[in-house]
Amino acid sequence: MRKKRRPKLAVWKFSSCDGCQLSLLDCEDELLTLAGEIEIANFPEASRAVVRGPYDLSLVEGSITTEHDAARIREVRRLSKRLVTIGACATTGGIQALRNFGDVRQLIPLVYARPEYIRTLDRSTPIADHVTVDFELQGCPIDKRQLLEVITAFLHGRKPRISAASVCIECKRRGNVCVTVAHGTPCLGPLVHAGCGAICPSYNRGCYGCFGPMESPNPSSLSDHWLREGMNPDEVTRAFRGFTANAEPFRRESERHERKE
């Protein structure tokens, strides 16, 4: 068999909890095979040995929250033939994008003893707001099977098999009873990107929207329905202010119901 050069993989972290890049280490059964197919060249969570770029594939976790981040992502882009963002932070701005709805200068003293040490941007933004992104893998955290699918698709030069339709399709394929219709539990599933396998509804809980908006979300229809069912506008706002609060359709919807002071 011809010996081919293994593509070089780099994993980068911005503002995030590391959960998504750890999904790569969670691929326990496939990890050795993966290491045989791709050279893990830069992955500080796994090894301090760093192979210099350029890299064939960069996985980018986290959002941009500092000026340093904003400069560094441009350098990562320059070093990467393909750049894939992974997770809610990198694709939408993450939970830290809740700052986008307030004044970050008022928040800093609540968290840090020495606020003067903190230099941060007033907004947390997704990677695609700063550089060209080749593919966005949504989720908080991402699903490790989907991560493997994206890497596998990259290795074989094909399109990743990642559906952008609703969580409801996964729920119905599993045979779950709809928690909204049968129990009256508010569930973001009809607005949310598939990929988790409908984990929360499978345990009789509503979807929290970790995977961000699906391909053609209609948030106002669902929240108008919630209001008719007796939810108050504050609750509607909070429902959209989760891990993907800064995703455009969710941001707009939460602002629509936000009480003006």
Place this chain on the structure above:
Amino acid sequence: MGSKQLERSDLGALFRELAAEGRTIVGPTVRDGAIVYDEIATDNDLPIGWIDEQSAGSYRLVRSGRDGCFDFVVGPHSWKRFLHPPQVRLWSARREGQRLAIEEAGHESPRYAFIGVRGCELEAIARQDRIFLEGEYVDATYRGNRQDSFLVAVNCGRAGGSCFCVSMGTGPRAGAGYDLALTEVIDEQRHYFLIEAGSESGRALIDRLPVREAGAVELAAASARIEATEASMGRSMETDGLRELLQARATSAQWDEIAKRCLTCANCTMVCPTCFCTTVEDVTDLTGDHAERWRSWDSCFTMDFSWIHGGSVRPSASARYRHWMTHKLSSWIDQFGTSGCVGCGRCITWCPVGIDITEEVRIMREAADREHAAEEGVQ
């Protein structure tokens, strides 16, 4: 052979006989606050004493106050889950040197017995039979699951809030296609089933059950119950000229009105007992030495469904809803000779925002009538 009667206390014998035939018995049972279809073992697994209250976007189980076995109507599942499963591996392939070794999936098809198939559902199965078993291409998975299935129908003794089988001519009395049909009767003195055979295997099974001839009293009681159901449908749909009505209203503003509410979440198509669309996808492992082809339930409400080079043919919600409803109620007739809708009402109940197909038809008709009247007025 005339109709028989089976005491409620002897219903377990039906389960024992079906199990003795080596059948996998699937029927209604309570799970997660709904009546779903799942494998069940005895009559005790039935939703005894439960009914479902249904309306647009809402389903609740409540106690009926009596111990009926089939007082509910249809739930979130349909029999297509078993006949046309949500996910099927079609084949797999291994790389062997310079060639590919293809392995067929080789499905194990259970010998199903379905308990509690309603009139609308028998019709839904007939419509999927037409799609999967007739014509040039026969679907092997469906055929395997369907060919030796045994259908125990139940004539509905109660109409649900979303039911409109009378409009669609599919119920509440089970039509053709069943092996056995039950009508449950509960009065002050007795709890029994009128039992009728619809096939040779149904007749053979009745012979092994502890039944008695049904008399005029039992026949009248059963008929009265079905007639009462017929008279209390939750909804109705005027089907006269519906095919032409929808064809003529492709550019109606009503589609945009629906799109304001439609979530394009695909729930209506997933719960519909006749919707049959699937997507076929190939997966490979990391090495590329092993590949599989999977078929999964898909929906005309996704962008991928109509994705061709350059994009989706139906990017807007109005185009997608129009496609679904027009196919279901209109072009299905051109394609298969019947409506694609059996009036079970699942799409109404299980729509998270309660879009009601019968109401949308009514609004379409009224708009058409208004336009017609205006034209007459001009002339």
